[in-house]
Amino acid sequence: MALLEVNNLSVQLQTKTGFATAVDRLSFTLDTGEILGIAGESGSGKTMSALTLLGLLPQHAKVTGSAKFDGQELVGMTNKQWQQIRGKNIAMVFQDPMTSLHPMLSIKTQMTEHMITHLGITEKQALVDAEELLIDVRIPDPKKALSSYASQFSGGMRQRICIAMALACKPKLLLADEPSTALDVTVQAGILTLLNRLREEHHLSIIFITHDLGVLSSITDKLLVLYAGREVESGLTSTILQHPRHPYTQGLLDSLPQPDSKEKLLKSIAGFPPELGKQPIGCAFAERCKFAEPRCTGHEVQPTFAADDHKFYCAVDPFAFTESREVGA
Amino acid sequence: MNEPQPILTLNDVSVTYKRADRTKLTAVVGVDLTLNRGEILGLVGESGCGKSTLGKAAVGILPTSGGEILFNGTPVAPLSRSVRSRELLKLQLIFQDPYSSLNPRRKIGDQLIDGLVNYGVGAEEARENSAKLLERVGLSRSTLTKYTHQFSGGQRQRIAIARALTLQPEVIIADEPISALDASAQAQVANLLVELVQELGMSMIFISHDLSVVRQISDRTAVMYLGKMVEVANTHEIWDDPRHPYTKALIQAIPKPDGKGFLPLELPGDVPDPRTPPSGCRFHTRCPIAIAECSVLEPQMALTNNRLSSCLLNNELKEKRSENVV
Ligand SMILES: Nc1ncnc2c1ncn2[C@@H]1O[C@H](COP(=O)(O)OP(=O)(O)OP(=O)(O)O)[C@@H](O)[C@H]1O
Ligand SMILES: Nc1ncnc2c1ncn2[C@@H]1O[C@H](COP(=O)(O)OP(=O)(O)OP(=O)(O)O)[C@@H](O)[C@H]1O
Ligand code: SF4
Ligand code: SF4
Numbered sequence: 001m002a003l004l005e006v007n008n009l010s011v012q013l014q015t016k017t018g019f020a021t022a023v024d025r026l027s028f029t030l031d032t033g034e035i036l037g038i039a040g041e042s043g044s045g046k047t048m049s050a051l052t053l054l055g056l057l058p059q060h061a062k063v064t065g066s067a068k069f070d071g072q073e074l075v076g077m078t079n080k081q082w083q084q085i086r087g088k089n090i091a092m093v094f095q096d097p098m099t100s101l102h103p104m105l106s107i108k109t110q111m112t113e114h115m116i117t118h119l120g121i122t123e124k125q126a127l128v129d130a131e132e133l134l135i136d137v138r139i140p141d142p143k144k145a146l147s148s149y150a151s152q153f154s155g156g157m158r159q160r161i162c163i164a165m166a167l168a169c170k171p172k173l174l175l176a177d178e179p180s181t182a183l184d185v186t187v188q189a190g191i192l193t194l195l196n197r198l199r200e201e202h203h204l205s206i207i208f209i210t211h212d213l214g215v216l217s218s219i220t221d222k223l224l225v226l227y228a229g230r231e232v233e234s235g236l237t238s239t240i241l242q243h244p245r246h247p248y249t250q251g252l253l254d255s256l257p258q259p260d261s262k263e264k265l266l267k268s269i270a271g272f273p274p275e276l277g278k279q280p281i282g283c284a285f286a287e288r289c290k291f292a293e294p295r296c297t298g299h300e301v302q303p304t305f306a307a308d309d310h311k312f313y314c315a316v317d318p319f320a321f322t323e324s325r326e327v328g329a
Numbered sequence: 330m331n332e333p334q335p336i337l338t339l340n341d342v343s344v345t346y347k348r349a350d351r352t353k354l355t356a357v358v359g360v361d362l363t364l365n366r367g368e369i370l371g372l373v374g375e376s377g378c379g380k381s382t383l384g385k386a387a388v389g390i391l392p393t394s395g396g397e398i399l400f401n402g403t404p405v406a407p408l409s410r411s412v413r414s415r416e417l418l419k420l421q422l423i424f425q426d427p428y429s430s431l432n433p434r435r436k437i438g439d440q441l442i443d444g445l446v447n448y449g450v451g452a453e454e455a456r457e458n459s460a461k462l463l464e465r466v467g468l469s470r471s472t473l474t475k476y477t478h479q480f481s482g483g484q485r486q487r488i489a490i491a492r493a494l495t496l497q498p499e500v501i502i503a504d505e506p507i508s509a510l511d512a513s514a515q516a517q518v519a520n521l522l523v524e525l526v527q528e529l530g531m532s533m534i535f536i537s538h539d540l541s542v543v544r545q546i547s548d549r550t551a552v553m554y555l556g557k558m559v560e561v562a563n564t565h566e567i568w569d570d571p572r573h574p575y576t577k578a579l580i581q582a583i584p585k586p587d588g589k590g591f592l593p594l595e596l597p598g599d600v601p602d603p604r605t606p607p608s609g610c611r612f613h614t615r616c617p618i619a620i621a622e623c624s625v626l627e628p629q630m631a632l633t634n635n636r637l638s639s640c641l642l643n644n645e646l647k648e649k650r651s652e653n654v655v
């Protein structure tokens with residue numbers, strides 16, 4: 001049994017004009033020690049998918065489908081049940097570390113309170129554990145760090161402290177929502193190395209959300225590419241980045257800077273994704289896709305399996321016979 | 330190639346912030362930099378190294394504490410808090426955070442038109458110009474009557490660009506114009522800037538901490554570390570053969586989207602506190618090849634084999650032949 005099994009999970013959010021589908025029938029699984037990447041442009045539903053797994057959706061959101069964590073159904077759980085899971089079995093790291101760090105409380109208070117309530121350990125033990133966690137995330141002088149406040153750390157250190165806090169109750173699943181997007185490449189490299197080590201040493205499972213395909217390439221085992229709330233392609237990271245089959249995935253890869261290009265202009269996908277609640281029936285990418293045909297819209301696009309573990313949703317499949325991509329120098 | 334013509338020149342520029350607690354922080358230290366006509370110059374470096382500070386000083390909205398800045402031969406300096414001399418209007422900054430530079434409570438059209446009307450353009454003409462600019466940056470005319478919250482991050486960034494263009498600048502300093510955007514919006518906005526520079530004959534300093542986009546669009550690249558310039562060169566030279574150890578570390582830290590699953594190389598340690606910068610070479614606390622002298626001697630920007638960098642190891646090797654350059 002996989003650690004996490006998500007089936008036909010949908011999320012509807014309340015908007016001024018009624019309910020709108022932000023996450024549309026997602027299905028995926030995640031094993032222990034595995035890292036799944038979720039890619040997609042802004043507004044494609046990446047964060048909403050993660051928040052569903054923590055029971056933290058905006059008010060009045062409707063969730064349908066199923067998400068089983070360690071065999072337990074998460075959809076429809078009560079607040080009380082969520083409190084048993086949230087932070088303890090499933091933890092999250094957000095893009096902006098200041099959303100999870102309190103500016104007026106010391107790092108010690110924030111870390112240990114959490115551990116004392118969830119793990120039922122003594123304050124003394126919690127302090128010892130907190131110090132070890134900070135060492136784990138490579139914070140120099142952890143004793144001093146514990147008595148400091150968030151504002152006294154750099155962005156990269158704050159994010160590492162957030163990761164330490166998220167790991168405090170030894171979760172099995174970590175949801176990392178753009179944890180390194182706001183950081184520099186040098187600091188980001190440190191965070192990626194850290195997460196990879198946690199997976200190897202502690203068999204932590206991670207869902208890593210970002211639109212940065214370079215980051216996804218370096219750390220994830222498999223990928224789920226979203227567009228307008230729907231899956232467009234999924235499979236092993238290496239397969240998807242080297243043999244993308246969906247035109248949107250291909251377009252995303254093409255829009256990355258090309259190391260050997262003499263051309264100043266980047267390739268880009270013209271246009272914008274559909275607004276929330278205005279996704280068409282059929283392929284949501286059709287308006288921007290240069291391969292679009294009448295058969296792409298008006299009815300649901302069925303999935304095609306390129307291999308057992310490589311699936312995509314495109315009626316035309318223009319890249320069926322293309323050679324493997326050569327990317328990166 | 331034609332002889333490069335400087336349009337914006339920074340000579341030994343320093344910028345010091347005086348904090349409320351009276352401590353001083355010199356965020357930019359003795360920087361020399363030249364932007365040539367028609368050129369895109371990339372400015373990269375870690376968070377907090379002084380890129381935005383340099384950009385703000387270069388357009389004259391932040392006072393310098395030393396050195397001089399010349400735009401078309403005219404000294405750039407703030408006249409007062411809110412007034413900039415007429416010549417300086419041709420020098421525009423696109424702010425790092427479009428959320429803070431656009432007013433959420435005013436219609437986008439009014440914000441664009443103000444810039445023109447304040448400088449003597451008639452209201453009707455201003456409106457027409459603004460509509461054209463919005464179309465030029467890929468937005469519809471109806472944007473004029475909307476508010477910023479009705480737009481995505483990428484669209485807001487386009488609005489900020491349109492606003493910077495209202496007074497037909499010759500030089501644009503774009504401070505991280507694409508960092509907050511996703512890959513496809515990044516490409517759209519970067520392309521827009523490149524096209525505008527080419528079509529309107531502008532010059533641009535493009536500030537970013539992402540070297541891979543800078544590599545694609547800029548002619549030359551300048552690398553900063555903790556307030557100082559450490560390397561300046563043609564972009565392809567910097568990329569193919571970085572001379573400063575920090576530039577090398579930056580390039581190696583970029584994760585590659587090749588599906589091969591290699592982790593990028595980390596640069597250990599954190600950026601030091603700029604109020605108490607390390608002695609000698611500011612990079613010595615993190616430099617993988619530092620030697621004992623590095624914590625004592627302060628390297629200067631110098632030419633070695635026609636390449637400008639600031640590292641004792643580069644400079645000493647070629648000490649005899651090297652010449653200090655401005
Ligand atoms: N509180 C909310 N109420 C209603 N709609 C919302 C709310 N929060 C987000 N949305 C909408 O839900 C959709 C999915 O948003 P989500 O935050 O999951 O996107 P994302 O893929 O994480 O994007 P980003 O890359 O910008 O973080 C978007 O259209 C967004 O505008
Ligand atoms: N108004 C201010 N008052 C005092 N210090 C400031 C002020 N603005 C910036 N600083 C400090 O000056 C230094 C340089 O900041 P700056 O914003 O120029 O960096 P940056 O390179 O643009 O960073 P980023 O990539 O994060 O935008 C930092 O240490 C910063 O904390
Ligand atoms: S289904 Fe049609 S519109 Fe959609 S990606 Fe495939 S070719 Fe393009
Ligand atoms: S001067 Fe020394 S510490 Fe500085 S970059 Fe060169 S080798 Fe490294």
Ligand SMILES: [Mg+2]
Nearest residue numbers: 046047048177
């Ligand atoms: Mg998000």
Ligand SMILES: [Mg+2]
Nearest residue numbers: 380381382425
């Ligand atoms: Mg900045």
